[in-house]
Amino acid sequence: xxxxxxxxxxxxxxxxxxILYRVVFGPGVFNRIAALSAIGTKTLIILLIIGxxxxxxxxxxxxxxxxxxxxLIGTLAASKYLETAGEN
Amino acid sequence: MNITNILFILFMVGGLFFxxxxxIGLLRFPDFFSRLHATGKGDTLxxxxxxxxxxxxxxxxxxxxxxxxxxxxMFLAQPTATHAISRAGFRSGLKPWFKEEEKS
Numbered sequence: 732x733x734x735x736x737x738x739x740x741x742x743x744x745x746x747x748x749x750i751l752y753r754v755v756f757g758p759g760v761f762n763r764i765a766a767l768s769a770i771g772t773k774t775l776i777i778l779l780i781i782g783x784x785x786x787x788x789x790x791x792x793x794x795x796x797x798x799x800x801x802x803l804i805g806t807l808a809a810s811k812y813l814e815t816a817g818e819n
Numbered sequence: 820m821n822i823t824n825i826l827f828i829l830f831m832v833g834g835l836f837f838x839x840x841x842x843i844g845l846l847r848f849p850d851f852f853s854r855l856h857a858t859g860k861g862d863t864l865x866x867x868x869x870x871x872x873x874x875x876x877x878x879x880x881x882x883x884x885x886x887x888x889x890x891x892x893m894f895l896a897q898p899t900a901t902h903a904i905s906r907a908g909f910r911s912g913l914k915p916w917f918k919e920e921e922k923s
Contacts, residue, residue, distance in 0.1 A: 776834070
């Protein structure tokens with residue numbers, strides 16, 4: 732079952748590299764923020780899979796929870812700042 | 820190969836499938852709002868499926884309770900973030916994309 736988890740994690744890492752194109756070349760700031768939010772969502776699952784592979788899930792689940800909270804706060808703060816700044 | 824492993828494999832493959840479709844939508848759609856529609860809905864469902872699958876694989880303990888808590892939190896937080904960034908983009912003057920019908 733570890734091989735299956737490793738395969739899922741490698742697939743998610745490949746998807747992260749594809750989204751990195753939208754972060755680097757995306758037109759405007761908002762595309763970059765949306766792509767960064769998608770990368771953070773995938774990182775949450777990758778962290779839990781790393782925890783299952785190393786048999787340390789009780790530690791990695793707390794890191795994953797903090798990562799979910801920071802992802803939400805970062806996206807909300809950036810969108811609020813850009814809404815008041817009024818640039819694209 | 821008991822029922823737990825079968826459910827775990829089904830949920831994880833479903834999560835990876837919806838992650839892949841959300842990524843293709845994010846890369847291929849023509850403007851900001853349609854990209855956001857693809858990644859918002861697809862990522863929300865994929866995170867929910869993947870976390871439920873990992874919780875089933877863990878079994879019944881405090882760790883799986885935390886995983887289910889993360890799933891419920893992401894199911895509330897992801898549409899909030901999507902709505903906030905979409906409103907910011909609309910108010911700062913991004914125009915939605917229309918199909919050009921006059922040229923053809």
